[in-house]
Amino acid sequence: MRNALTGVERALFWTLAFAAFAAAAAGLAARAVDHATSGYERARSGYAIVRVLAPDGEAGLEAARAALQHAPHVTSAEPMTTGRAAELLAQWGGSRVSAADMPQLRLIEIDLAPSPPRTDVSGDIVAALAQGGVTAQVIEAPDQGGGGWAGRMRMMAFWGSIAFALVMAVIISLGARSLAARRRELVTVMTDLGATRGQAAGRIADEAAILGLYAGAVGGALAGLIAISLLFVATPGMNVETLRQMILPVDFAPILAAPFIAALAAGAGARAAAGYFHGQAARLG
């Protein structure tokens, strides 16, 4: 490292660090997309609307509300007011709707507890309502499995970040070839003194890998710091405790992977170039 961080090598170090930063940032962005889509899906699957068919009128709504207090999966139930309905319609339709124009609704909004996959949540709630003498229909968000837009977004973000990291790894690898070019005279000397291709290329690859490791660590750490700063700036009410609850161990993967991927890519690039230089020095003509 004594020689690796002087002159041109210093510029190379920051080039590798920037590439590692970009790769780690892409990974963190993919994790952010995963968090957002997971939150959206949780909210979506934790909500349903009960449409009371019978008994008619306010009595039906009250009976349904009472039955829902003891219904499985239901954590809260609130009849939909005309004001709330107007608000939702305005959101979906894009124009203001007057609550006074709305008819009396026989809808109850319910929040649902998480349930295991393939559970017939609607069926359980309809049965509970029937026991309370209410005929109702439960309208849940359709089950989209992994094929919904949230799932597609998540997959796109994941594979996009992988592809981006691979491009950055190629850039790191090509950058490390310049280190091998700077060490060409050492490869030539080693070759003349009887070093095999593996020994000469390995010596340069080791140096490049160490450079890549440090550059990757700096780039990854920088990406992590910026990501945390953005969270604090962009998320209202964010503090250290909420941050700790929000961050999962897997979120550290891009930061931890950056040095190792940078080291591997740099080592591989430098090894290939040094091996080529060894071949040129070892055999003339």
Next chain:
Amino acid sequence: MARPIDPDQQLFERGVFVRLTGVDAGYGPATVLVGLDFEVRSGEVAIITGPAAAGKTTLTHLLRLALIPRAGRAVILGVDAARSRPAARARVKRRIGYVGENPVFVEHWSAFDNIAMPLKMTGMKAADYEPDVRELVDFVGLGGASDLAVEKLSGAERRRAALARALAGKPNLILADDPTAGMSPGDGRRIVRLLGEMRRVGAAVVIATQDETLADCAPMNRWRIERGRLTPVDEGAPAEAYE
């Protein structure tokens, strides 16, 4: 089971360190060396003289296994240059000390570190090789310049450093391509005498030069190369005459 006897290795064990038989060699489409027959034994010094572009440097490349013969056989330190694998050639190279026409160094390293390279490559620790390298530095007359970066050395000092590096690994075969270029006549003769001294430790020494007067510095077998053809010249004075 007994290992099969390798005739090339036997040749080396009998003291024949270099044997070229009908060797052609060259670069790309150009053939530089034609039908070379050449032999150097342990403890012998061979001086090859000839004009510029006669093939001296190509011959040293051939002897240091950087150039593979196109025809004929080149057995260097018991290894057939054309039939051996790269790893075997690399092993033999470790036993060859080479002073090139334009020696290649790691320019930003000190001369001392460059000279120590062959020893470092064997895994020796600095404390173990430092006295040997200091002795070599004195032997070639590099003195305090050994602590300077090679890029700061003069042409003559670079050659001395190259010579010290070539000798550092205690090689069996020493190849010097125009080792006195850029030196004063006195310094040049001293360097050639130093090279000649290596015969005493059983090494074979091959010196390629344009300067025919250097053949008088030490007991040597004289060869003449012209247009890629190598011929022996009459014997020099007996070794005792130089003592």
